[in-house]
Amino acid sequence: MGKIYTLPLKQSIGMAATPVIATGQRVARGTLLAEPQGLGVPLHASVSGVVRAITETAIEIEADAAQGTDYEPLPPCSGIVETVKAAGICGMGGAGFPTYVKLGTNLNGGTVIINAVECEPILHHNITQIEQNPAKIYRGLLLAMEATDARSGIIAIKAKNKDAVAALKGIVTGADNVTIAELPDRYPMGEERAIIRETLKKLLPVEDLPSAAGAVIINAETASRIAEAVDERRPVISKNLTLAGRSVNGTTPRIFMDVPVGTKIRDLIDEAGGLTGEYGEIIMGGPFTGRHAGIDDAVVKTTGGILVRESCLYEPLPMGILVCACGPNGVRMREIAKEMNAEVVAVQVCTQAKLVKGALKCENPGICPGQAGKMRELQDAGAKVLLIGNCYDCTRDIVAEAPKMGLAIHHVTDAVMRSMGMPLVRGFPGEAR
Numbered sequence: 001m002g003k004i005y006t007l008p009l010k011q012s013i014g015m016a017a018t019p020v021i022a023t024g025q026r027v028a029r030g031t032l033l034a035e036p037q038g039l040g041v042p043l044h045a046s047v048s049g050v051v052r053a054i055t056e057t058a059i060e061i062e063a064d065a066a067q068g069t070d071y072e073p074l075p076p077c078s079g080i081v082e083t084v085k086a087a088g089i090c091g092m093g094g095a096g097f098p099t100y101v102k103l104g105t106n107l108n109g110g111t112v113i114i115n116a117v118e119c120e121p122i123l124h125h126n127i128t129q130i131e132q133n134p135a136k137i138y139r140g141l142l143l144a145m146e147a148t149d150a151r152s153g154i155i156a157i158k159a160k161n162k163d164a165v166a167a168l169k170g171i172v173t174g175a176d177n178v179t180i181a182e183l184p185d186r187y188p189m190g191e192e193r194a195i196i197r198e199t200l201k202k203l204l205p206v207e208d209l210p211s212a213a214g215a216v217i218i219n220a221e222t223a224s225r226i227a228e229a230v231d232e233r234r235p236v237i238s239k240n241l242t243l244a245g246r247s248v249n250g251t252t253p254r255i256f257m258d259v260p261v262g263t264k265i266r267d268l269i270d271e272a273g274g275l276t277g278e279y280g281e282i283i284m285g286g287p288f289t290g291r292h293a294g295i296d297d298a299v300v301k302t303t304g305g306i307l308v309r310e311s312c313l314y315e316p317l318p319m320g321i322l323v324c325a326c327g328p329n330g331v332r333m334r335e336i337a338k339e340m341n342a343e344v345v346a347v348q349v350c351t352q353a354k355l356v357k358g359a360l361k362c363e364n365p366g367i368c369p370g371q372a373g374k375m376r377e378l379q380d381a382g383a384k385v386l387l388i389g390n391c392y393d394c395t396r397d398i399v400a401e402a403p404k405m406g407l408a409i410h411h412v413t414d415a416v417m418r419s420m421g422m423p424l425v426r427g428f429p430g431e432a433r
Contacts, residue, residue: 120286140223245308280311320383327389
């Protein structure tokens with residue numbers, strides 16, 4: 001039996017797609033498998049082979065032993081937005097919002113911003129892609145500007161990524177309406193409102209979208225997929241990602257480009273050399289906001305990182321949880337606390353976190369006024385140790401106050417950072433502890 005690829009029908013924000021093929025049908029790379037009936041994105045075969053199963057949640061394809069590079073091209077479309085919609089492109093930085101909706105915004109001379117910040121620690125596939133092929137991302141920016149009637153474009157990237165910055169500057173030379181914005185290494189600098197603040201000098205209210213500032217923000221890989229859809233008639237059938245973890249490949253992250261959607265995590269780990277020891281958890285995403293994943297879970301269009309981390313430290317003291325809008329939600333933090341065998345006595349939410357449509361949003365992402373009051377409330381509830389998921393600035397303040405209050409600190413990223421042999425998040429990178 002050939003290798004099985006499992007393609008979930010729901011790959012983005014919105015509705016799951018409805019299958020348009022049948023069990024037993026032969027498919028080529030790029031064959032349309034499913035279409036959404038409302039907000040969502042279509043799904044295409046990432047490998048050639050035979051459809052072996054269609055469930056309520058996924059389509060399984062038994063892949064041919066030999067895979068070519070050809071694909072079934074997209075049908076002719078009426079314009080950029082319709083092509084992007086047909087290609088099944090969604091935000092590939094993790095959020096998964098259907099890109100055709102963003103490109104349907106009329107900016108009336110506003111700005112398209114490419115988010116090349118890649119703000120989560122360890123993840124590096126966006127930067128690698130920029131270093132290798134900046135022209136494709138630039139082309140995606142120009143197409144997005146055309147679709148939205150934008151007068152200007154900005155590529156936002158951390159200044160520390162010097163080779164990628166140089167590659168971008170080389171490709172945009174002579175363009176008077178496209179600039180490179182070099183941003184500080186501050187988490188969560190890739191958050192949309194943080195990017196707007198840093199590039200357009202506007203701090204949006206928590207409920208506002210970038211369009212309120214006359215902008216649309218597109219992830220760097222998403223921009224490259226726009227270029228592929230328009231110029232090559234290629235649907236989204238693959239994903240770039242970072243695989244990392246001491247038990248997989250030492251402490252050096254492995255960058256995989258164009259991984260077929262539906263690939264099992266197990267197969268990527270095997271390709272990287274296999275597991276070399278025990279591990280505590282597999283995370284899909286980044287150290288801050290990633291979620292628990294099983295070894296047989298499939299790569300989807302929003303997968304950015306696969307992190308194989310060591311177990312969390314055991315914590316016998318009563319624990320208080322401080323939830324930050326820039327980090328994991330309370331449910332995820334309780335999962336980590338449970339792994340630590342900790343008794344959670346209280347939960348508080350960051351001073352700047354506001355609830356918007358069921359999710360927490362930070363009033364000023366990455367710039368924190370301090371959390372001493374919240375820490376005191378957790379301590380008054382009986383906490384002797386805190387589990388935090390805060391941004392660099394917020395974490396620095398908490399770490400400074402904790403010894404004065406007799407509180408110990410764990411950060412949700414600790415086990416991942418230990419697995420990579422990297423300094424723990426206790427403030428800004430490079431600061432003395």
